[in-house]
Amino acid sequence: MLQTVAINPAIPTSRATTRAKGSPRLISDYRAGVGCASCCLQGVCLPSNLESPELDRFDAIVAQKRKVARGAALYRNGDTFEALYAVRSGAFKSVGVSRQGDEKITGFYLPGEMLGLDSISPCRHSYDAIALEDSEVCVIPYAALEQMAASTPALQRQLFRLLSSDISRDQGLMLLLGSMSAEQRLAAFLLSLSRRFQRMGFAANCFVLRMTREEIGNYLGVTLETISRLMSRFQRAGLIAVQQRDVELSDVEGLMEIVGHW
Amino acid sequence: MLQTVAINPAIPTSRATTRAKGSPRLISDYRAGVGCASCCLQGVCLPSNLESPELDRFDAIVAQKRKVARGAALYRNGDTFEALYAVRSGAFKSVGVSRQGDEKITGFYLPGEMLGLDSISPCRHSYDAIALEDSEVCVIPYAALEQMAASTPALQRQLFRLLSSDISRDQGLMLLLGSMSAEQRLAAFLLSLSRRFQRMGFAANCFVLRMTREEIGNYLGVTLETISRLMSRFQRAGLIAVQQRDVELSDVEGLMEIVGHW
DNA sequence: CGTCCCATTGAAACCTTTCAAACTGTGTGG
DNA sequence: CCACACAGTTTGAAAGGTTTCAATGGGACG
Numbered sequence: 001m002l003q004t005v006a007i008n009p010a011i012p013t014s015r016a017t018t019r020a021k022g023s024p025r026l027i028s029d030y031r032a033g034v035g036c037a038s039c040c041l042q043g044v045c046l047p048s049n050l051e052s053p054e055l056d057r058f059d060a061i062v063a064q065k066r067k068v069a070r071g072a073a074l075y076r077n078g079d080t081f082e083a084l085y086a087v088r089s090g091a092f093k094s095v096g097v098s099r100q101g102d103e104k105i106t107g108f109y110l111p112g113e114m115l116g117l118d119s120i121s122p123c124r125h126s127y128d129a130i131a132l133e134d135s136e137v138c139v140i141p142y143a144a145l146e147q148m149a150a151s152t153p154a155l156q157r158q159l160f161r162l163l164s165s166d167i168s169r170d171q172g173l174m175l176l177l178g179s180m181s182a183e184q185r186l187a188a189f190l191l192s193l194s195r196r197f198q199r200m201g202f203a204a205n206c207f208v209l210r211m212t213r214e215e216i217g218n219y220l221g222v223t224l225e226t227i228s229r230l231m232s233r234f235q236r237a238g239l240i241a242v243q244q245r246d247v248e249l250s251d252v253e254g255l256m257e258i259v260g261h262w
Numbered sequence: 263m264l265q266t267v268a269i270n271p272a273i274p275t276s277r278a279t280t281r282a283k284g285s286p287r288l289i290s291d292y293r294a295g296v297g298c299a300s301c302c303l304q305g306v307c308l309p310s311n312l313e314s315p316e317l318d319r320f321d322a323i324v325a326q327k328r329k330v331a332r333g334a335a336l337y338r339n340g341d342t343f344e345a346l347y348a349v350r351s352g353a354f355k356s357v358g359v360s361r362q363g364d365e366k367i368t369g370f371y372l373p374g375e376m377l378g379l380d381s382i383s384p385c386r387h388s389y390d391a392i393a394l395e396d397s398e399v400c401v402i403p404y405a406a407l408e409q410m411a412a413s414t415p416a417l418q419r420q421l422f423r424l425l426s427s428d429i430s431r432d433q434g435l436m437l438l439l440g441s442m443s444a445e446q447r448l449a450a451f452l453l454s455l456s457r458r459f460q461r462m463g464f465a466a467n468c469f470v471l472r473m474t475r476e477e478i479g480n481y482l483g484v485t486l487e488t489i490s491r492l493m494s495r496f497q498r499a500g501l502i503a504v505q506q507r508d509v510e511l512s513d514v515e516g517l518m519e520i521v522g523h524w
Numbered sequence: 525c526g527t528c529c530c531a532t533t534g535a536a537a538c539c540t541t542t543c544a545a546a547c548t549g550t551g552t553g554g
Numbered sequence: 555c556c557a558c559a560c561a562g563t564t565t566g567a568a569a570g571g572t573t574t575c576a577a578t579g580g581g582a583c584g
Contacts, residue, residue, distance in 0.1 A: 526583105528583090529582090530580085530581085531580075533579095536574085537573080542568085544566085546563100546564080546565080546566100548564090553559095554556090554558090
């Protein structure tokens with residue numbers, strides 16, 4: 001019934017990596033032999049429209065990779081902004097912490113997506129970036145990137161596009177948070193994940209949630225109990241098949257109908 | 263009690279412009295004699311960090327101004343993206359319309375703020391930009407801007423900053439929509455308006471709302487009745503003095519306390 | 525095999541919406 | 555100049571969705 005396949009060997013399921021819980025800060029830097037040209041995310045990542053000579057220059061900038069263990073922070077609120085990060089494998093959440101200790105998740109980041117775009121202007125990070133599972137990122141020093149962009153129109157354009165599309169994405173989420181019922185939010189969330197998995201070349205209708213019900217609820221502005229109830233309701237309605245974190249979208253049309261307009 | 267002063271002669275109160283309701287599309291283009299160097303918004307607008315020789319080149323790009331009558335559209339969902347717009351006077355709302363006809367406001371734009379940043383990537387506008395009152399914008403053709411940015415590091419940097427800060431702003435709003443009660447949302451909204459009026463050099467605690475209760479509610483994800491009730495409650499609590507669209511923040515501290523954390 | 529984290533489910537409390545009515549200021553037409 | 559129409563606002567009462575509090579169940583790891 002729930003033929004959850006191993007979607008990608010590079011992205012272990014959450015189940016398989018439940019460890020290292022109490023040992024954060026396990027971050028290692030190293031210079032990897034893998035360049036953008038041979039990266040499987042080449043088509044969806046920042047340099048996706050760069051040609052061979054420029055791609056090499058870009059490669060020199062992102063020479064450094066970084067591994068982040070599950071639960072560890074790639075950066076924290078208050079850290080000075082020095083680089084953008086492209087997720088190579090794994091997944092991250094961006095989370096703000098209030099003085100009262102309340103957490104609010106502002107985004108999830110999957111392979112091929114970029115972390116840190118909101119920190120360019122204030123020059124400091126305003127959120128924590130926490131790995132949801134053992135992950136790896138490409139470090140893109142911003143000063144060097146900006147400098148290269150000035151002499152590489154294609155890169156400049158791509159950066160403007162990237163920033164702009166991030167704004168679009170956030171505005172879409174604002175619509176979601178501001179005018180949708182909990183039911184619509186969850187349906188929209190599942191469809192969004194589906195699209196993003198598909199974008200990076202994986203199965204669109206069958207995936208493993210990288211985050212807990214609590215994290216989903218936090219992100220969508222509802223409680224974890226509501227998420228749980230809705231998951232059950234969606235399952236009863238035949239829209240999805242869900243077992244723990246394995247999700248199969250059985251009726252994408254139906255989900256889109258729930259989201260309705262927009 | 264409510265000593266509502268005429269904040270700025272360039273920005274008439276909404277009361278004074280209640281007309282031309284049924285006559286949209288009243289847009290006129292012209293080349294104004296006012297350059298950025300002599301603009302009163304110079305300190306807060308895009309070219310705020312450009313020096314004299316570059317500022318002139320920039321000025322040549324934004325030679326064109328455009329007037330938009332109350333209720334008219336600066337651009338509409340689906341229009342091809344050709345320019346960014348800086349609000350010179352007046353106010354705009356950005357609004358998405360669903361197939362069902364539901365409207366959702368994604369942002370309000372005051373003088374010195376930029377419209378269209380979300381449309382760079384898709385090359386088409388995804389929302390309608392509607393004038394809340396008779397307004398004027400500076401037209402910044404994007405192709406020319408991008409070209410100048412490539413040869414003007416200061417401009418490129420400023421653009422990256424602008425885009426990035428828009429992302430920050432949206433994420434702040436996501437926090438608001440996703441995890442705040444209606445009470446907190448309205449308090450945060452009023453404080454946000456206050457900050458923005460102050461930024462453009464006006465009184466921070468005494469201003470005229472450019473939008474209806476319905477528009478505020480739509481934007482904040484609650485109903486107009488809720489906004490109305492909360493306004494009354496805030497007034498009874500001595501936090502604000504409100505009469506129609508004239509608002510005075512009597513107890514900024516108290517409002518901030520309501521918003522609480524973040 | 526026990527512990528712990530995560531997920532599920534129920535019932536009451538709460539906030540917000542919905543539906544409805546009345547009120548206010550503004551602009552129009554007699 | 556007044557009466558009317560209308561858009562926007564205010565307020566009430568009932569209905570609805572979501573949260574809160576609480577208890578139970580399930581899977582993974584030591």
